[in-house]
Amino acid sequence: MDTRISEIADGIYRLSTFVAGIAPPVGFTFNSFLVLGDEPLLFHTGLRKMFGSNRDTLSRLVAPERLRWIGFGHYEADECGAMNEWLAVAPDAQVAHGQTGVMVSLNDMADRAPRVLKDGEVIDLGGKRVRYIDTPHTPHGWDAGVMMEETTGTLLCGDLFTLLCGDLFTQLGDGPALITGDIVSPAAAAEDLFGYSALNPTMGTTLRRLSELSPGRLALMHGPSFEGDGGAALQALADEYDRRAGLHRAGVIERPEFA
Numbered sequence: 568m569d570t571r572i573s574e575i576a577d578g579i580y581r582l583s584t585f586v587a588g589i590a591p592p593v594g595f596t597f598n599s600f601l602v603l604g605d606e607p608l609l610f611h612t613g614l615r616k617m618f619g620s621n622r623d624t625l626s627r628l629v630a631p632e633r634l635r636w637i638g639f640g641h642y643e644a645d646e647c648g649a650m651n652e653w654l655a656v657a658p659d660a661q662v663a664h665g666q667t668g669v670m671v672s673l674n675d676m677a678d679r680a681p682r683v684l685k686d687g688e689v690i691d692l693g694g695k696r697v698r699y700i701d702t703p704h705t706p707h708g709w710d711a712g713v714m715m716e717e718t719t720g721t722l723l724c725g726d727l728f729t730l731l732c733g734d735l736f737t738q739l740g741d742g743p744a745l746i747t748g749d750i751v752s753p754a755a756a757a758e759d760l761f762g763y764s765a766l767n768p769t770m771g772t773t774l775r776r777l778s779e780l781s782p783g784r785l786a787l788m789h790g791p792s793f794e795g796d797g798g799a800a801l802q803a804l805a806d807e808y809d810r811r812a813g814l815h816r817a818g819v820i821e822r823p824e825f826a
């Protein structure tokens with residue numbers, strides 16, 4: 568297993584593992600983001616089975632035992648499967664998540680007590696600042712949330728936009744770490760394939776609220792990171808999901824079936 572490092576913003580590093588066997592032939596990436604500061608934060612722990620590769624890769628940037636915060640979008644294996652492995656190697660590390668995630672899953676599943684973050688609460692990392700924002704059911708999970716790193720304008724947006732590798736590139740396999748241009752169309756194509764979003768009546772409102780943060784970068788868990796007008800991309804995604812919700816209500820489109 569090979570994990571690649573790219574600095575996508577000043578002091579924010581993408582640790583990316585390409586898996587050819589998911590959504591073949593184009594493949595899929597699993598990304599974690601290290602935000603360096605006096606109190607380093609890792610956003611997404613990665614799968615438990617990717618822990619060794621992620622730990623060895625992260626250790627080229629910072630000693631794993633120096634990690635202070637562990638954040639992620641929602642309770643799922645790729646977002647937080649290796650949570651306890653990281654807690655074991657980093658004695659001062661603490662999981663930080665919203666009230667719902669802590670109450671529903673993390674109080675029980677995390678080996679050390681998590682920190683509860685209110686909607687809009689900031690953690691000062693020393694040189695970086697992350698603001699936690701609740702996004703319930705968007706894209707999926709009652710406990711869903713994102714983090715905005717405010718000094719670089721980077722939205723750690725998890726699965727909000729999920730991109731395959733080959734949608735964007737003529738060649739198969741892993742693509743560049745950072746892209747510009749349209750990411751809504753490829754996200755819609757991935758939605759057609761996976762049906763990963765929990766379409767709900769508040770989804771458009773949630774995404775438009777995030778667009779007001781006007782991020783200059785979107786750090787995607789699956790796919791390349793995006794640089795450009797993140798607010799416009801989030802508005803376009805809101806419109807796309809409003810359109811889909813309308814079509815679902817009308818019975819025009821149905822959930823995809825996995826083969």
Ligand SMILES: [Fe+2]
Nearest residue numbers: 643646707726
């Ligand atoms: Fe997810």
Ligand SMILES: [Fe+2]
Nearest residue numbers: 645646726788
């Ligand atoms: Fe994910």
